[in-house]
Amino acid sequence: MTETKNPVAPTGRASPFPWPPALFLAAIAAGLLASRLLPLPWPGLDDVPAHAIGLGFGAIGLVLIVLGIKALIAHGTTVRPDKTSTTLVTDGPYAWFRNPIYLGQVLLLFAGAEITKSIWYVAAGLAFGVLVTVLQILPEERHLEAQFGDLYLDYKSRTRRWI
16 A cells, blocks of 8 residues: 545644654754753764664654655655644655654754764653653654554554554
């Protein structure tokens, strides 16, 4: 299944506010501010394999974000988290994760931790994950269930929310 157009009128939107980009920018700012005001020693290794893993997180994060956005655009549904979904996209990265863009953002924050050697970006990534789940993903899941019914429930049962 690649996509499912909604056969009925849209049921509204998941959220009136675009939480994910706001939370992502806030997480970056919080990581930067905490790193400057209260620097903590980096608990990780400072070697080539550790650096490669950190950069790998960033690369995978960017790929997930780009492919997730491309899939939404290709199926003619909104990319904006505060707008009504008109198509249930279940291919591309959405075949593996229900939230590849948000997962990509967490991975970018983790990569930021390795690049800056600041543990605060790990904390920011974890906080982002919790906040985006509560403020965006859970309302979005209710919206998609109302919008697509059993089609969404079937997709939800076979695809992970995060990893």
